[in-house]
Amino acid sequence: MRFPEDVPVLSDNVVTLRAHTADDIDPAYRMCQDPVMQEWTTIPVPYLREHAVGYLTEVIPAGWQANTSWAWAIEYAGAYVGTIDLRDGVGGVGEVGFAVSPEVRGNGVMTRALRLVVRYAFDVLDWKRVIWRAYVGNFASRRVAWKVGFRGLVTIPGGGQSRGVRKDEWVATVGRDDELEPQGNWWTVPVLEGDGFRLRPLRESDAQRVMEACSDERTQHWLSGMPSPYGLDDAKGFIDSRQDAAAGGEAVAWAIADAESDELLGNVSVFGLNGRMDRTRGEIGYWMHPEARGRKVMTSAVQLLIAFAFRPVEDGGLGRRRLLVRCADVNTASAHVAEVNGFTKVGDERAADPRRDGSYDNLLTYDLLAEDVLRG
Ligand SMILES: CC(C)(COP(=O)(O)OP(=O)(O)OC[C@H]1O[C@@H](n2cnc3c(N)ncnc32)[C@H](O)[C@@H]1OP(=O)(O)O)[C@@H](O)C(=O)NCCC(=O)NCCS
CATH class of the missing domain: 3.40.630.30 (Gcn5-related N-acetyltransferase (GNAT))
Structure with a gap:
């Protein structure tokens, strides 16, 4: 040579x-x-x-x-x-x-x-x-x-x-025998404009607000898998991990941000997009900063997300067929977000949602099919 x-x-x-x-x-x-x-x-x-x-x-x-x-x-x-x-x-x-x-x-x-x-x-x-x-x-x-x-x-x-x-x-x-083509989806996180708020990618500067929202007593109560106490490093880790999850095709997460100040009001995401059996489903998760609760912002944010999630991948959406929301039966605020967005209650599992004190609540499952939305 x-x-x-x-x-x-x-x-x-x-x-x-x-x-x-x-x-x-x-x-x-x-x-x-x-x-x-x-x-x-x-x-x-x-x-x-x-x-x-x-x-x-x-x-x-x-x-x-x-x-x-x-x-x-x-x-x-x-x-x-x-x-x-x-x-x-x-x-x-x-x-x-x-x-x-x-x-x-x-x-x-x-x-x-x-x-x-x-x-x-x-x-x-x-x-x-x-x-x-x-x-x-x-x-x-x-x-x-x-x-x-x-x-x-x-x-x-x-x-x-x-x-x-x-x-x-x-x-x-x-x-050697693999196709030299992308495997799985690499989701990008679009900006979706709502009334008085926008959904946008999370960014490093959101960490303080994420920490405030996630260390809040009610968030900690209902989302018992979250670190406790929840510090700034947890918030930074969460923000970094969302970029990774989008690149891996697993989840898409948005900051719900005030339309004027762009300050984070909450978080909404759709996850479980790489399901082994069914790659057309997605589960919606959310939490709101305590200062922004009670203004129906989450209801509108989920409405925006639904339209995006059901849009075909070729048209820039997530190509979902079925969306889920799960929450404790006693979490009326969360169940309400699902119900007003047209979800149907399809499951009520007994003692399935753990609380931090060692007790369990019943876990409701709501679903929404693309065809439900088409039917209006
Ligand atoms: C990594 C590197 C080689 C890429 O070279 P490049 O010619 O820009 O690559 P391409 O244009 O073919 O593709 C880059 C893709 O990454 C995307 N990209 C760039 N920065 C990104 C970021 N921070 N997050 C997500 N995607 C990013 C680009 O948009 C492009 O994708 P698209 O074509 O779908 O839009 C170049 O950035 C580089 O030299 N980096 C420093 C050295 C290095 O990191 N080497 C690799 C060490 S493992």
Whole structure:
């Protein structure tokens, strides 16, 4: 194997992967100054020009020559914009790593590059499986991997390390016989405008209000699975976990926010969207900040959610067929939200809803079918 002559050129006519050259050193060095790049990868910090020289002129050629790692320069619109590499491969399983310059992100460059490289791993290197790893929170990388068909995502606490510090890591893989297409839904959380309020994605700055709402006595009473006491870290963890749940296709959660101040008034979500037996159902959950209760905001918020949930996926909705609400039979405020929104009481389970004092309430189940709404 001679470098660079024998490095195969891979192209889909938009993105071309080729051997690195000395001209790539400066743009690679500049790319590695990007704080996003430094946060999500293992590159040295501070990143010096000599690091780029060593990587491009020694590490990469040595990998090709030893048949232990395979790195390509990514060319897009006539310029070097990043690097993608395969490594390991022992026993037909190896890893992929990638990065692209900030100026071209969001144009589908890495999705194209990754598809080319995964095909190369299976078709030329004869691999059986490619592994993708990223630090938890790197949603741009996760989305690229999802688009190319990586699946079975798991989180490994402390599984990654960055400059001597352990970090939680996501791992997903794609196998030789798998389709290189997205598996499952990655929900985006739209803004839905209501009368005097809007449903919008939760954000970090909501944490204080989330904490107030969730440490409230009534919220704590009815939602007995919530941490108690409920602190600011619980609120932050909840907000982060909702982004993860949406990306994994599991749930969509909104902040109910005041139309003028945008302050959080409550939370409404639909979860259980990945049901193993039935992927057309969803369960609605909610809580309201104590200051915002009693104004029928939740009733209207659920009404907005219902329309969105029943809209087909092709039209930007959640493609649900059946929605559920569950609440304790003595939780009249909650049952009321379901009833005025046209839900039918279909279940009354005895002593099924645990309270914190060790007692149990009966648990009501309400459902609403898409056809109920169509019938009006
Ligand atoms: C990860 C990275 C390579 C993606 O490159 P890219 O060329 O922008 O990728 P693509 O344009 O093909 O796809 C990115 C997708 O992520 C989405 N995305 C970006 N940031 C996101 C975020 N914070 N949350 C959710 N999605 C996000 C984009 O909208 C796009 O999806 P879309 O096309 O459906 O809209 C680039 O962000 C990068 O170089 N990051 C720093 C290095 C890095 O993290 N490498 C991976 C280490 S595991």
